[in-house]
Amino acid sequence: MKVKNILGERFKERAFDIESQNLMTRGGYMKQVGNGIYSLFTPAKRIQNKIEKILREEMDGIDGQEVLFPVVMPATLWQSSGRFESIGKELLRFKDRGGADMVLGMTHEEAAVQMAMNVAGTYQKYPFMIYQIQTKFRDEPRARGGLIRVREFTMKDAYSFHTTQEDLEAYYDRCYRAYERIYARAGVPEVIAVKSDSGMMGGKVSHEFMLLTDIGEDSIVICPECGFRANMEACDAITENVADETLEPLTEVFTGDAKTIEEVGQYLSVVDEKTCKAVVYQRNADDSYVLIFVRGDKEVNETKLTNYLKAEIHPAVDVENANLAAGNIGPVGLETKATVLFDRSLVGATNLVCGANKPEYHLSGFTPARDLPETTEFLDLCKAVEGGVCPNCGRHSLTVRRGIEVGNIFQLGKRYTEAMGMTYDAENGERKNPIMGCYGIGVGRLIASVCEAHHDDYGPIWPITIAPWQVEICALRIDNEDVKNAAEKLYRELENAGVEVLYDDRPVSAGVMFSDADLLGAPVRVVISPKTLSRNAFELAARDKSFREDIAIDTAAETVEAKVREMIAAVNAKVPERL
């Protein structure tokens, strides 16, 4: 294809803060149509088609069957699983011309069960996996970052069905490996799997695949010592307390206006670790209060709290109404109707400062093991921290990084098959519900994430396996007959050899041509100009600057083709074997 024929304009002005959005806008990859809704120009669609091909091959490689579910579904289908009621406004609901309630698919568990229902009635039909690549719509309140978080997106979603948990787990492992292969084939082998919280999907074991980048929305906890990795939301927080030799008695101390941990600590010259703070939330449903006592230096992980309570919560807005002494709340002698919880960061702690449940006073000498009832349950409700204890190897080695989720896999269990009444005849004649797994990858977000992880100041540096074009020929001074003839010959030869080649024959300056080439991001560039011809050569250069050399004109096509093959092989060398 010729650069001059690509619809879309490239420009220099920085338009957005997030670099992938900035570069993909400046490079003519996409155009916003509405809030969180984009049209994709040809360069982006070519990347998407290549990723879809990889997805198909890898899903077929683990015995997946490609199917197609609808974008628009009747509400009755979502009512059958209970999610029509339980999911918030992300699920877009509307009525059709006949007044029937409909939804736009944001995920397709219900559709997968509806498809498999009645056609997988005996154990011999299991296991099987069905997948689709289809448009989804999620009415996000905060679309952001271009294709990073949108409302409409293309997604590969897969659903497997099993008769035993063991079989699900074995298949889950195969899919996990398929995902590693997908990211490696797409040129981002650095994507890591982390244990995740399964949230609304309702399963037990799940993993997110994360590309680490500072603009990521998720916090990832990593142990470089043992390889442990988890989403902050799903990472056990371990706190080590060393008991003081002498236990002091509980003693009321005057603290005046000091209310925050910081203020109290300063007032009493006590470090945060030797305090116990109260954090107050309210349930969204009825505004009832939830009170959590944690060690003063810890932060509550709201996802863990939500999962424990099985209720949505928000930080308390009017503690005064709760009949609580805000700033002086303590675990001893507390009288309240609130749900009171204790974090396990308090286990083994001694001689802490805590609130005294009356204004201007705190208690010192609080030792939970002595001062709380023996039946007190200590829960894991806090966030893991940088330098904290690894839940796997026990070293003080945790680091916390930001990441973008570029895929996820869930062991769903029977959540949907039970709710929707899908059954099969087991070998012993029993009617049973199949066990499900589900596996998703958002295509557009993956594209933007690759750009986020692989770019320089001038544009995206696409891995050769997903680049819109593998090679760009830059013909500088197309008015020069020799340049023109040489460039067109190479263009023809490369096209005939099946190389995906972009040809820039516009009569523009080298500056314009190269900055456009940087934005279009072809991994290999061939420059043909009067200068290179005077050296009896073309210039061959890598978009990532890993090479730049003169090549012989006569054998240029073969040299370029070999280079492309070599670069593809280098990507594929990092792809692990299938399970």
Added chain:
Amino acid sequence: MKVKNILGERFKERAFDIESQNLMTRGGYMKQVGNGIYSLFTPAKRIQNKIEKILREEMDGIDGQEVLFPVVMPATLWQSSGRFESIGKELLRFKDRGGADMVLGMTHEEAAVQMAMNVAGTYQKYPFMIYQIQTKFRDEPRARGGLIRVREFTMKDAYSFHTTQEDLEAYYDRCYRAYERIYARAGVPEVIAVKSDSGMMGGKVSHEFMLLTDIGEDSIVICPECGFRANMEACDAITENVADETLEPLTEVFTGDAKTIEEVGQYLSVVDEKTCKAVVYQRNADDSYVLIFVRGDKEVNETKLTNYLKAEIHPAVDVENANLAAGNIGPVGLETKATVLFDRSLVGATNLVCGANKPEYHLSGFTPARDLPETTEFLDLCKAVEGGVCPNCGRHSLTVRRGIEVGNIFQLGKRYTEAMGMTYDAENGERKNPIMGCYGIGVGRLIASVCEAHHDDYGPIWPITIAPWQVEICALRIDNEDVKNAAEKLYRELENAGVEVLYDDRPVSAGVMFSDADLLGAPVRVVISPKTLSRNAFELAARDKSFREDIAIDTAAETVEAKVREMIAAVNAKVPERL
């Protein structure tokens, strides 16, 4: 793939009247999710993927650029063209979580203009064509026939932009040819292009591509003599009247209760051709009346009438209120506020019977040329008929057939670019609106139409270029070691050779296996059984019964592969050259 692993059940019971819907349901190709909304199982998705590949190659072959528009669009975009208001309930409108008006894309002219706007501002950027393959939703009141007429469907839609009408026309011809190639490659070279009415698209020249079948919703007028073809809605209706030698005077005749043409004709012993009837419609908008006089044997074509009036209409429901003598309405001495139109079937007619505008009386001797004002305009408002005059060659040769529309192309002109204010700088410096063409093919409907045109009582007979699998191996008596070994060897060999092969190794009867194979429709079948082995052979048969022969075991894989290549070549031999 093994038959036993395909999700979906095949069954014998006839479930629907339309054969493609019946066979594709019985064959496990699809499942209804809601009214006009289907999920596709793997066999159908494989056909769809193959058709999409053909579509991409042919659109790329005429310099198309693949892009992606959104399914969900803001209403503002459709307001900018005026269609948010002008289109009926087929356009599904709803509000998002923020209360913004949105629509589901049923076509993407607006999105195409939005994409091209601001990035094609000078004449040098033209022409260009952008296309997508994407889900569409059209809230049809009458979904029917399985995938024939649905609400949600996958469509290839393309939009070209030009600076001159000549350039559009030249591109239109290339696209016309590309469509002929697409249908030929999909194994239905019998698809014909017919002149069509452009309806709501608002363009001038347009064609529909029709697959002729009795279940089609459209009437196609064909002249076998000269090759003329048109949709009934767009076909000029020509009526030849031979003048009587003697013109009779206008005479009132008593006709009593006779009101319909049939009754009046019987009462007066006059053939329909010698009568003039009145047909009454009302405009939807204000119920105002429209009165059309036509020769008694003709039928009004409501599409022609709608186009002439530029208003939606319906047959009149309360003629009495119009102050008209229902059943006795005539063109002479008529006093009415209705719009009165005359069809050109009356031109040259003589001595007709028509209404006298009073109860129980008609007029005889009506000769329009004599009895109507000289300024009377005669319009083309009637349907062409079987045996009628061809508007192209003038012979009495017309035949009328039923067809399914499997694609359409339109010369849109400036309808959208003017409304949305898309302009470019012409060579002479003027700001001009680009001229557009648009080109659509519904993928699911094409699949169903191919099935409708190519099936027998036992299942679809898929053309080899779009069949879900090219070959099916039927291993009868899989408990026989020789059968099993021979079948598995062939399966491996064919898979390694890149043949798309389905393998049935279920321990089922020959009857079950063959009826499933008929429903799955692989064009080539290899039967391996103790009986064939005793003949030292496999049996090779065509789904369309064009061959059935024993083949040598040793060279079976090569023989099958050669047969597949030969069948593909036979399809491709009918594909015309690109323009």
